[in-house]
Amino acid sequence: MRFHHLDDLWAGRDLIIKLAWSDFKLRYKNSVLGFFWSLLEPLLMLLVLYIVFSNLMRVQVEYYQLFLLLGIIMWNFLDRGTSMSTQGIVGKPSLVQKVYFPRDILIISTCLTALMMTLLELVVFVAFMVIFRITPSISILYFPLIFSLHFLIILGLSLGLSALNVYFRDVQFIWRLVLQVGFFATPVIYPISIFPTDLQGLVMLNPVARVLTMLRNCTLYQISPTTGEMAYLTLSAIVVLLLGYFIFERLEPKFAEAI
Amino acid sequence: MPVQVQKLCKTFQIPHERRTTLFENLTAFLRPNHYETITVLQDISFSVEEGESVGIIGDNGSGKSTLLKIIANILRPTTGQVKVSGRLTPFLELGVGFQPDLSVRENVGIYATIMGLPAKEIGRRMGDILDFAELRRFEDAKLKNLSSGMQVRLAFSTAIQTDPDILLVDEVLAVGDMDFQKKCFEVFERYKKDNVTIIFVSHDLAAVRRFCDKTLLLSNGRQVEFGGTNGVIDKYIYKEEHQINQIGEKKTRWGNKRIEILGVKFIDKNGKESDKFLSGDPFLARIYYEAHEPITSPIFGIVFYNQETYCYGTTTKFKKIDMGHVIGKGHVDFFLERLPLLEGTFQVTVALAPSDYKFAFDFHDRLYSFQVLRVNEDLGLFDMDGKWSWEKYG
Numbered sequence: 001m002r003f004h005h006l007d008d009l010w011a012g013r014d015l016i017i018k019l020a021w022s023d024f025k026l027r028y029k030n031s032v033l034g035f036f037w038s039l040l041e042p043l044l045m046l047l048v049l050y051i052v053f054s055n056l057m058r059v060q061v062e063y064y065q066l067f068l069l070l071g072i073i074m075w076n077f078l079d080r081g082t083s084m085s086t087q088g089i090v091g092k093p094s095l096v097q098k099v100y101f102p103r104d105i106l107i108i109s110t111c112l113t114a115l116m117m118t119l120l121e122l123v124v125f126v127a128f129m130v131i132f133r134i135t136p137s138i139s140i141l142y143f144p145l146i147f148s149l150h151f152l153i154i155l156g157l158s159l160g161l162s163a164l165n166v167y168f169r170d171v172q173f174i175w176r177l178v179l180q181v182g183f184f185a186t187p188v189i190y191p192i193s194i195f196p197t198d199l200q201g202l203v204m205l206n207p208v209a210r211v212l213t214m215l216r217n218c219t220l221y222q223i224s225p226t227t228g229e230m231a232y233l234t235l236s237a238i239v240v241l242l243l244g245y246f247i248f249e250r251l252e253p254k255f256a257e258a259i
Numbered sequence: 260m261p262v263q264v265q266k267l268c269k270t271f272q273i274p275h276e277r278r279t280t281l282f283e284n285l286t287a288f289l290r291p292n293h294y295e296t297i298t299v300l301q302d303i304s305f306s307v308e309e310g311e312s313v314g315i316i317g318d319n320g321s322g323k324s325t326l327l328k329i330i331a332n333i334l335r336p337t338t339g340q341v342k343v344s345g346r347l348t349p350f351l352e353l354g355v356g357f358q359p360d361l362s363v364r365e366n367v368g369i370y371a372t373i374m375g376l377p378a379k380e381i382g383r384r385m386g387d388i389l390d391f392a393e394l395r396r397f398e399d400a401k402l403k404n405l406s407s408g409m410q411v412r413l414a415f416s417t418a419i420q421t422d423p424d425i426l427l428v429d430e431v432l433a434v435g436d437m438d439f440q441k442k443c444f445e446v447f448e449r450y451k452k453d454n455v456t457i458i459f460v461s462h463d464l465a466a467v468r469r470f471c472d473k474t475l476l477l478s479n480g481r482q483v484e485f486g487g488t489n490g491v492i493d494k495y496i497y498k499e500e501h502q503i504n505q506i507g508e509k510k511t512r513w514g515n516k517r518i519e520i521l522g523v524k525f526i527d528k529n530g531k532e533s534d535k536f537l538s539g540d541p542f543l544a545r546i547y548y549e550a551h552e553p554i555t556s557p558i559f560g561i562v563f564y565n566q567e568t569y570c571y572g573t574t575t576k577f578k579k580i581d582m583g584h585v586i587g588k589g590h591v592d593f594f595l596e597r598l599p600l601l602e603g604t605f606q607v608t609v610a611l612a613p614s615d616y617k618f619a620f621d622f623h624d625r626l627y628s629f630q631v632l633r634v635n636e637d638l639g640l641f642d643m644d645g646k647w648s649w650e651k652y653g
Contacts, residue, residue: 018372019356026360098352099373100332168281253335256328257271 008102016105020112027113039124042072049189061191063220066128070219071188071212073121078154078208079179081114085158086165086172090259097256104248107162111155129219137222143215146225149237150211156237156244163251166258187212207236260344261425261456262307262330267339269300269325269480298480299325303339305475305485310454312447314461314471314488316495321477323460327351327427330458345424345456348374352429354414359403363394366402367417374421384420391416411439419446425456444470464492465602468630489535493628496604511626514611514619518550518557518585523609525629534629538642542598546609549588554613556581557620559591562608563600564625565640570605576614601642602633 009016028035046069054064061067088110089096095106129136165171186209192200203209210233217223225233272294300322307313315323328334330341331349356373357366367388371381389395392412397405405413428447447470450457461467467474467488474491476483484491526543527533536542546559559582562572575582575591582591606625613620633642 014378015372018369018378022358022361022365022369025365026358092356094352094355095373097328097333099349099355101373101375168279168284170280170282174281256333 005102009105009108012101012105015101016109016112019106019109020116023109023113024116027117035120039121042069042076042121043124045072053189063132063134066125066132066134066220067191067216068189069125069128070216073118073125074150074212074215075183075186075188075208076121077114077118077150078157079183080117081111081154082157082161082175083172083179084114085110085162086175088158088162089166089255090162090169093259096259103252103255104159104245107158107248108155110162111151111158114154115151134220136219139218139222139224142218142225142230145230146211146214146218146233149233150208150215152237153207153211153240156241159241159244159248161244163248163255166251166255182206182208207233207240210236260306260342261309262458263342264306264326264330265304265340265342267300267303267326267329267341268298268337269322269329269334270337271297271299273297300329300477300480303477303482305482307456307458307473309456310451311473312451312457312459312471314459314467314474315477316461316464316467316474316492317477317483320479322480323477324351324429326477327429327458327460331427343425346375346422347425347427348418348421348423349427350418350429351427353411353418357402357410357414360401362399363389363402363405363413364398367413370414370417371420374418375423376421380420388413388416388420415439415442423455425458426450428457428459430461464495464604468492469632489630492604496628511624512622513624514621516621517552518548518554518611518620520609520611520621520623521547521549521588523547523607523623523627525627536598536600536629536631538601538631538633538635539597539599542595544593544607544609546591546593547588548585548591548611550585553584553586554620555584556614557585558612558614558616559593560608560610560612561593562610564606564608565603566606568640570600570640572608574610574612597644598631599642599644600631601637601639602631603640604628604630 028037046065049068049072050065053068085107088107089103092106096103161171161175185203186206187203192203192209192213195203204213210229214225214229214233218225273296274294303326305313315326317323325334327349328351329336330343331347331351332341332343333349333351354370356369358369361369364385367385368381371384371388372378376384386395389398392409392415394405394409394413397409402410402413426447444466447457447459451470457471459467459471471488473486474488475485476491476495484494524532524545524547525534525536526545527536528541544561546561548559550557558574558576560572560574563570573593605628607627607629608622608624609627610622611620612618612622
């Protein structure tokens with residue numbers, strides 16, 4: 001049954017890409033600076049946070065600028081992907097009510113749009129790495145793998161949230177609050193080491209906290225993830241994805257009526 | 260079998276108080292929400308053969324569009340099932356997914372993909388689509404800068420590039436000017452020739468009659484009839500007349516029957532009984548009578564109606580015909596060399612009266628009907644056989 005659905009998604013790959021690409025283009029089409037806006041936003045945030053944390057709060061982290069930038073980019077990916085997805089179904093009534101294709105295509109394409117925006121920001125990150133003369137070690141090969149798992153977590157959350165938001169329209173606002181709290185509860189702007197050891201374990205239960213730490217380790221500090229870390233992340237990504245997909249699949253039949 | 264519908268039921272739950280947010284749901288937790296269950300479709304079963312065109316007719320709110328959406332998999336059945344085999348394309352609305360801020364070319368790409376056209380086909384047919392929509396000059400313009408007429412044209416020329424096995428068409432397409440409607444029907448004819456199975460929802464009975472092999476009649480979500488188009492449409496029309504009879508207690512037959520009309524046959528140019536005639540063909544109405552006692556100079560009358568419109572009426576007396584003494588059985592013919600009606604279903608009244616019209620022997624009020632199919636492109640009820648000519652002054 002599930003594999004059958006994968007066939008449908010594969011058949012709809014043209015549509016997924018087309019929707020994602022057109023949405024991506026639309027986001028910048030009417031602005032003079034175009035794509036640069038998407039780069040400006042994280043850079044500005046980086047600047048503010050860098051000034052605040054490295055000067056006022058004296059965070060002692062090696063390559064703090066890059067540490068911060070990677071954290072912001074990855075958190076933005078999660079923030080954008082899931083926030084855009086809460087509108088992924090309710091914001092497209094004609095695609096739900098006047099035509100049929102597997103509806104998770106809408107969410108997958110929304111997450112792909114967020115992915116494209118993130119890849120663009122990663123270009124800036126690479127530029128910074130060059131500027132700061134960081135030579136990555138072999139451990140950087142883990143980057144695509146961890147990044148892909150991060151994408152699956154975002155996709156899983158997006159599927160669940162988009163479906164719930166069809167029936168309960170304040171899910172989008174509640175999720176904004178969760179994201180705001182999450183930004184500070186996850187080591188985006190600070191290193192995990194500021195917590196006492198026993199609390200660290202608790203924070204690290206959050207798979208996104210793992211993603212950030214592992215990505216930084218393998219790009220900036222030449223530390224490869226342990227098998228345990230990889231296993232935990234893979235498992236949690238699969239659980240989140242399946243849970244999200246399950247919620248979506250249960251709620252999908254009545255989308256056209258409830259929208 | 261491309262489409263099979265079995266014992267399909269669909270109900271909608273309409274809450275008395277609509278709660279769309281989690282907050283409303285939580286605060287209203289202690290006050291149970293009452294739902295009203297509305298049955299939109301009940302026990303619908305029919306199947307459509309490959310290459311067949313099926314019309315769905317019925318009054319507003321009879322569930323036609325809901326049925327179409329269930330076949331399209333947009334809505335799901337409450338009970339029963341719908342089996343669809345083959346590639347299905349719904350034409351429920353034109354231009355689904357159009358983005359006003361993207362260019363004409365990009366929009367064609369998105370819309371064609373939504374309608375299921377593979378990427379390489381889109382590239383290949385892009386030129387055709389733009390030419391057919393007559394928008395080649397504007398291919399790089401933003402969609403929002405096009406007039407709504409241009410947008411519809413663009414959507415239509417894109418949509419018809421799809422090669423479905425099954426096509427679902429909703430009424431919505433039938434809006435638009437005459438020229439556009441004509442184009443639509445040309446395209447549907449082409450699909451029909453290509454053996455595409457078509458399900459067509461419409462209020463336009465003439466279009467259904469012209470186009471559909473079979474028709475499904477719905478009334479308040481129930482299946483009234485499924486079968487040959489003409490029979491089903493007649494049933495639909497007669498049902499309406501029947502309702503008038505009940506409400507207005509209008510009688511359809513009266514008279515003292517001293518001389519009785521036994522029946523009426525419509526006979527075509529081949530001498531065969533028929534209820535379908537081509538516009539301009541010979542038409543004969545044969546009225547069979549039986550006089551139970553000797554009658555002197557009875558008058559036969561015939562009247563043609565199109566719904567409530569009284570089209571034409573005449574009697575043997577108007578035409579200075581005197582039948583003299585009549586006893587026993589016989590028939591009277593009313594003959595038209597050229598049927599001057601253009602298109603539609605016509606109801607016929609046949610009456611028998613004494614020479615002074617004081618009362619009726621037998622009056623059959625609109626008990627008979629026949630259809631006329633047009634053979635040219637003229638429009639309206641009557642074929643006035645007009646001719647054009649010109650003279651140029653410059």
